[in-house]
Amino acid sequence: MNYKTLLIEIKDNIAVLTLNRPEKLNALNSQTLIDLDSAFDELKNNDEIFVIILTGSGEKAFVAGADISELNKLDTISAKDFSKKGQAVFDKITKCEKPVLAAVNGFALGGGCELALACHIRIASENAKFGQPEVNLGIIPGYGGTQRLARLINTGRAMEYILTGDMINAEEAFRIGLVNKVYSPDQLMDKAIEIATKISSKGQQAIRFSVKSVNSVNEMSLNDGQNFEASLFALCCGTEDFKEGTSAFLEKRKPNFINK
Ligand code: COA
Numbered sequence: 652m653n654y655k656t657l658l659i660e661i662k663d664n665i666a667v668l669t670l671n672r673p674e675k676l677n678a679l680n681s682q683t684l685i686d687l688d689s690a691f692d693e694l695k696n697n698d699e700i701f702v703i704i705l706t707g708s709g710e711k712a713f714v715a716g717a718d719i720s721e722l723n724k725l726d727t728i729s730a731k732d733f734s735k736k737g738q739a740v741f742d743k744i745t746k747c748e749k750p751v752l753a754a755v756n757g758f759a760l761g762g763g764c765e766l767a768l769a770c771h772i773r774i775a776s777e778n779a780k781f782g783q784p785e786v787n788l789g790i791i792p793g794y795g796g797t798q799r800l801a802r803l804i805n806t807g808r809a810m811e812y813i814l815t816g817d818m819i820n821a822e823e824a825f826r827i828g829l830v831n832k833v834y835s836p837d838q839l840m841d842k843a844i845e846i847a848t849k850i851s852s853k854g855q856q857a858i859r860f861s862v863k864s865v866n867s868v869n870e871m872s873l874n875d876g877q878n879f880e881a882s883l884f885a886l887c888c889g890t891e892d893f894k895e896g897t898s899a900f901l902e903k904r905k906p907n908f909i910n911k
Pocket of ligand 1 (some may be wrong): 678719758760784
């Protein structure tokens with residue numbers, strides 16, 4: 652399918668989804684949210700795709716935030732809807748059972764930082780800059796940022812970044828656990844593909860159950876989460892891939908997963 656604001660390239664079970672409004676630093680307007688929502692449905696339902704990489708077009712930005720020209724028109728009624736719509740799209744990304752890796756190639760501000768936070772794994776280029784600068788505009792993060800940032804890097808740090816609006820450079824983002832790895836800009840996509848290829852080589856049922864189980868940490872108590880883990884673990888043990896993976900180990904050969 653073709654999208655107005657996104658490019659999708661599919662190769663070797665990996666989909667690279669590029670936010671494509673470079674002249675506006677890939678700022679998220681309502682069309683981008685509509686496109687992201689449909690694209691994730693499409694990618695979820697395409698059996699050929701195992702892993703999704705999300706990145707931004709151009710050399711400057713992943714996403715420089717929600718589109719401020721649209722924000723500027725909001726009032727109290729429309730703003731709630733605006734926030735809920737964005738949250739729903741980002742929740743869809745987090746709940747996607749196929750791993751979603753953000754390759755952050757520049758500014759990831761406001762909604763851009765929140766978009767990266769909604770992904771399962773984040774890697775960044777050395778020129779990446781994260782931040783929740785909404786207070787500079789007289790608002791707070793509205794696409795899940797207060798919740799996801801606080802859960803990922805702890806409430807004290809999240810509070811500081813949200814209250815000051817300060818940008819977080821790649822080195823600091825790595826130090827505080829906001830991103831997993833930092834690469835030079837020209838290495839970033841190769842490294843993203845390398846990680847995605849490694850994940851693609853595993854049994855995909857186990858990969859999807861891993862995503863679901865780790866995601867449940869934000870929704871369940873430890874006890875409920877462990878029960879959920881045990882159920883998914885049990886389901887894994889009913890798959891062909893479980894038989895293949897364990898047999899291959901015992902027979903000292905590489906597994907040949909069929910993803911069933
Ligand atoms: N919404 C709408 N347009 C945006 C945007 C956003 N969030 N971020 C950047 N743009 C647009 C600029 O208006 C400019 O468009 P123009 O050429 O038609 O004037 C274009 O993208 C390039 O941005 P510019 O500001 O000229 O680039 P820069 O390198 O000088 O600065 C930033 C880069 C990211 C520091 C700056 O664009 C910025 O502060 N953006 C807003 C960040 C923000 O507050 N995001 C949170 C929103 S909730």
